[in-house]
Amino acid sequence: MLLKAGVLSLALLLASRLLGLGRESVQAAALGTSGLADVAVLMLTLPDWLTGVAASGALAYVLVPAWAGREPAAVAGLQRQVARVLMALGVGTALLWALLALQGPLVSVLAAGLPADLGPVAAQALVWSAIAFPLALLAALWGTRLQHERDFVGLYAANLVVNGALIVALLVAGQALAARDAVVALGAGLLGAMALRLLWQAWRLPARPLAPVAGANATAVIPLPVVSVWTWAVLSAGLPLALPFLARSLASQGGEGALATFNYAWKLVELPLVLAIQLVATLAFPAVARAVTQGLHDPAAREPVRIAFALAFALACACAAGLLVGADALARLLFGWGRMPESALVQVAQWGRVAAMGLLPQAVAAVALTVLASQGRMRPAASLYGAALLALLGLAAAEPRDGAALMAVLNAVYMFVALGLLITLGTGAARCLPVRAMVWPLGALLGVAALLRATGGAGGLPMVAGLALAVLAALAVLAAAWHGAGAMRRALRR
Secondary structure (H helix, E strand, C coil): CCCHCCCHHHHHHHHHHHHHHHHHHHHHHCCCCHHHHHHHHHHHHHHHHHHHHHHHHHHHHHHHHHHHCCCCCHHHHHHHHHHHHEEEHHCCCCCHHHHHHHHHHHHHHHHCCCCHHHHHHHHHHHHHHHHHHHHHHHHHHHHHHHCCCCCCHHHHHHHHHHHHHHHHHHHHHCCCCCCCHHHHHHHHHHHHHHHHHHHHHHHHCCCCCCCCCCCCCHHHCCCCCCHHHHHHHHHHHHHHHHHHHHHHHHHHHHHHCHHHHHHHHHHHHHHHHHHHHHHHHHHHHHHHHHHHHHHCCCHHHHHHHHHHHHHHHHHHHHHHHHHHHHHHHHHHHCCCCCCCHHHHHHHHHHHHHHHHHHHHHHHHHHHHHHHHHCCCCHHHHHHHHHHHHHHHHHEEEEEEECCCHHHHHHHHHHHHHHHHHHHHHCCCHHCCCCCHHHHHHHHHHHHHHHHHHHHHHCCCCHHHHHHHHHHHHHHHHHHHHHHHHHHHHHHCCC
C-alpha cells in the first residue's frame, strides 16, 4: 500500500516533518520556554495554521475533483479565478488582523499568559504574521495544483525550503539582545521563507498554457464552485486543526512559557499522527473509495476498509507505547539544548505522555473520515468537529487548566469525535471494524502502560537507553498486532 505512493514522495514527506522537528529543536535551544518563545510560536505558526483552517484542505477537497480529466488551459483558468478570490480575502483579512493586533485584544486571546512588557512585542509579531498570510494562501493554492499534477517533489520539498529559512531566522533571533530585535529577525525570516516557497512552487508549476477560446474549446472553462461547496469543505478540513490550536491558546493561561511548552509537547505526537496514521488513511483512499462504490454490504468490498482500520490502529498503539516509554528521552533529544530548562523538559514529557493516548481515537477517526469522504458525506463530520470544538472550549475554559489536563480533555474530545463518526457510518461500521485486529495491539499497549506504572517509568534512564526501550515497546505492540490479526499481515504485504 505504502509503496504505491512512491519512495521519493515518502522520503520527502518524512524529511519535511523531521526538519520541522529540527526547527522546533532550534527554537527551544535559542529561546527555551521564555515569553519570547511564546511570541515566536505564535508568529511562525499562525499564517500556515490559519491558511490550513481556511483554505488548504478545502482547496484539495474542491479543486482536485474539479480539475480531474480537464484540459491544462481550463485547470489554469480556474486556478487564476481562485487566486484572485484568495488574494482579495487574504489581503483584507491581513489588514483587519494587523489592526486588531496593534490594539492588543488579539494578543490577550491567543497568548493570555504573556508578561505585560511583551504585549507590544507580540503585537508587532502578529503584524509580521498578517503580512505573511496572503503569501501562505497563495502557496496553498499552488501546492494544490502540484498535488493535482502529482508533483510530490514540488509539493513536499516546499516545506523543506520554509523550515530551512526559519531555522536560520531562529538562530539569528537567539543572538539578539532585545526582544524587538529578535522579532524583527523572525519577521524577516518568516517573509523570506514564504517568498522562497512561492519561488520554488512557481519553478515546479507547469508552464502556463494558452487560455481556452470561444467555439470548440469553450466547454473547457470550469466554473468557480458555489459558496456552499466551499463552506462545507472549509469546515470539514479546518475544524480538526482548530482543536489543538484552541487547547494551546488555553494552555497559555498558565503563564509565561506555557504556550511554548504545550507546543513542544504536541510536537511529540504530531509526527506519528501525520506519518503513521493520516498517511495510512490518505494512501488507503483509492481502495476505500472503490469499496464504497461496490457497497459495504459485500464482505470482499469491506476488506480494504478493515485493513485500513487495522493498520492505522496498530500503528497508533505502537506510537503511543513508544511515547509512554520514551517521552522523557525524546524530550531531551529534541528540546534539551541551549536555553531549555530541565523543569520544562519534564513538563513536555509529562504532557506528551498524556497526549499519546489520543492517537488511538484519531486513528479511528482518520479512516472513518476517509469512508465518509468517499461517500460524499462530509457535513456530519463538520458538525461533529464543530461540537467537539465547543465542548473543548466549555470543558477547558470553565477554569484555567494546565497542559496535562488540557491534553486529557483533548483525548476525550477526540474519543467523542471517533465514536460519532462510527455512528454516522451506520450499521456497516460494525462490519468494517476488525475487532480482533484492534484488540491485540490495544492489549499490548495496556500491558506496556501497566508495566510502566509498576516499575515507576523510564524517566530515570539515560537518553539512549530510554530511546531504545521506546523502540522495543513499539515493536512489541506491532508484533502483537502481527500475531493476532491476519488483516495486519495483509496490509503490510500490499
